[in-house]
Amino acid sequence: MIDIKYLREKPEIFYSSSKARGFDTTTLDKFFDLDREWRENLKKINDLKHRKNQITASISEAMKNGGDIQALKEEVKGLNSNIDSLEERQKIIETEREVIVRTIPNLLHDSVPVCKGDENNVVVRHWGVASVFRDDVDEYLNSTGKTGQYTLLDWKPQSHVDLMQKLDLADLERAGRSAGSRFFYLKNRLVKLELALANYAVDFLSERGFNVVEPPYMLNYRAMAGATDMDTFKDTLYKIEGEDLYLISTSEHPIAAMYMDEIFEESSLPLRIAGLSPCFRKEAGAHGKDTKGIFRVHQFTKIEQFIFCHPDHSWDFLEEILGNAEAIFQSLKIPYRVVNVCSGELGNLAAKKFDIEAWFPAQGKFREVVSASNDTDYQARSLGIRFRTKDGNRFVHTLNSTAIATTRVMVAIMENFQANDGSGIKIPEALVPYTGFDFIPGN
RNA sequence: GCGGGGAUGGCCCAGCGGUACGGCGGCAGCCUGCUAAGCUGUUUCUCGAAUGAGAGCGAGGGUUCGAAUCCCUCUCCCCGCGCCA
Numbered sequence: 296m297i298d299i300k301y302l303r304e305k306p307e308i309f310y311s312s313s314k315a316r317g318f319d320t321t322t323l324d325k326f327f328d329l330d331r332e333w334r335e336n337l338k339k340i341n342d343l344k345h346r347k348n349q350i351t352a353s354i355s356e357a358m359k360n361g362g363d364i365q366a367l368k369e370e371v372k373g374l375n376s377n378i379d380s381l382e383e384r385q386k387i388i389e390t391e392r393e394v395i396v397r398t399i400p401n402l403l404h405d406s407v408p409v410c411k412g413d414e415n416n417v418v419v420r421h422w423g424v425a426s427v428f429r430d431d432v433d434e435y436l437n438s439t440g441k442t443g444q445y446t447l448l449d450w451k452p453q454s455h456v457d458l459m460q461k462l463d464l465a466d467l468e469r470a471g472r473s474a475g476s477r478f479f480y481l482k483n484r485l486v487k488l489e490l491a492l493a494n495y496a497v498d499f500l501s502e503r504g505f506n507v508v509e510p511p512y513m514l515n516y517r518a519m520a521g522a523t524d525m526d527t528f529k530d531t532l533y534k535i536e537g538e539d540l541y542l543i544s545t546s547e548h549p550i551a552a553m554y555m556d557e558i559f560e561e562s563s564l565p566l567r568i569a570g571l572s573p574c575f576r577k578e579a580g581a582h583g584k585d586t587k588g589i590f591r592v593h594q595f596t597k598i599e600q601f602i603f604c605h606p607d608h609s610w611d612f613l614e615e616i617l618g619n620a621e622a623i624f625q626s627l628k629i630p631y632r633v634v635n636v637c638s639g640e641l642g643n644l645a646a647k648k649f650d651i652e653a654w655f656p657a658q659g660k661f662r663e664v665v666s667a668s669n670d671t672d673y674q675a676r677s678l679g680i681r682f683r684t685k686d687g688n689r690f691v692h693t694l695n696s697t698a699i700a701t702t703r704v705m706v707a708i709m710e711n712f713q714a715n716d717g718s719g720i721k722i723p724e725a726l727v728p729y730t731g732f733d734f735i736p737g738n
Numbered sequence: 739g740c741g742g743g744g745a746u747g748g749c750c751c752a753g754c755g756g757u758a759c760g761g762c763g764g765c766a767g768c769c770u771g772c773u774a775a776g777c778u779g780u781u782u783c784u785c786g787a788a789u790g791a792g793a794g795c796g797a798g799g800g801u802u803c804g805a806a807u808c809c810c811u812c813u814c815c816c817c818g819c820g821c822c823a
Contacts, residue, residue, distance in 0.1 A: 337785055341792045348757080348792090351804050355756050368803045375803090558748065683748070685765060687781095 296677045297399050303330065312402045315409045315638040322395055329392045336388065340381050347374045398525060400643040401673040404610075407647050410637035417637070419649070422621065423630025426711060428452060431659030438661050439632060452657040453717055455709040456588040459485065461717065462737050465589065476586065477578060477593045484735045488708070488722070489596060489701045491729035493571060496598035496699040499623060500569035505600065507569045510549030513540040518552035521678035524643040530579040546570030547695040550601045551674055559682040559691060565604035565612060569698065572597065588706065590662075595702040602694045603680065606672065609692035613669040616696035617649050620665045623698060627723040629707050630654040632661055644670045653703075657710045664703045667696030 302309050306323065313320050350367050357364045408415045418440055427435045427445040435443055459465040464485035470478040481489060497507055514522070519532070519541045533542040543549055550570045559566070574597050585591035600616045602609075617633065624631050636648040651665035672690040675681070681688040712721040719736040727733045 334785065337792085341785070345791060352757080354803050364803070371803045683764080688748085
């Protein structure tokens, strides 16, 4: 959540940031109304309590000296009923204010492009020589500022759905029956490929100073509410019936919550953590999009980068985690572009976000495979994660980025490295030590 | 799941109906040539421009003029027992 004190101090900054995001600023008006009443109420309550404390002390005194205390007792009872009713009102105000404050998005970084839809996303750079079918050349060039390099294909690449069926790598129909749409049974060498990707990402990040963590796959409300926002709750989280537990939608959340209410020594920052977990997502509102295959699914495995750091360095670390993700895709030889995501498309937590979009030759477009965000102190404040300084405790900054979301990367590999006769899929060289094979053949 | 013991400031710990003791660490200052030691003060949150006031003893209720302390419910941790891949 945002800093209430700062909101009181500099309301205009929050109004302009909210406007750029397309966030309804009447919410901010409501906050200030409630906050004013809250402070007035607090003053009254504290004055009454002060009086009560004085009387209580004089009762104590009177009892020692054998004075009369009946009248004093009556006065305290009167004060108590006043205090009770004011505190009841105060609780209501606090709850309402809390609900509102939690919806107020993080302040945008200056470099975030302002927009409504995703049209103003800024392409920062692109990498690789893409395989582009002749009909998709315009799309590819327009998506790379006309400077993207490519190999022209005169044959239409097959979709990953067709490839998986042809090569017996997944069973989607049976998954539909036993679990529902957007689920899958992975099979054979695709399972090995997934394990290889997970292993590869874990090794890659370990070598770059990350501690590897496999987190709980469920969180209680308090941890989840601290690590996420209401949009995530509404649209993506699965709840366990009858328990205070939610299935995680990314290991970002359990890892952020891992240090809930803790205080780091400054010397222990930055703390780099690589999270490995399945991710469960409702994908509400995604009807009609990517209904086939494993591109958009309710359950997938992801290796995530997470960093707790000193506030002065978080923008450097955003470059670091984005760089790590890029290095992974370069090592896999998957062409991609980096996008600076515009204000209207940002989540509430992120002050700035870069997406990496890989080129998918069968779909003929760039699509999101990585999201790298700096949440500044927003998530840390909700979770109470601080570090010690000689001038008191300050909130850390938190950052997160995908390293590898296995399903999407497997789709990218299938689409980019399929043999032109549909006979199989080549495995990127960097993965071969992990898979133990360099090709997925047909039967 | 059953029994027993716990949860107090950054950390350790006392208090067990009269408003949170002491230590360690941190910070500021004093003091010796430096360091160590020693001495003094300070150390959480909220409101307030400020003198200041309020809150805070795992969480939530209750009894009382007054609750860290007594009562009830819950959470988590430790030690046994049970169950278990």
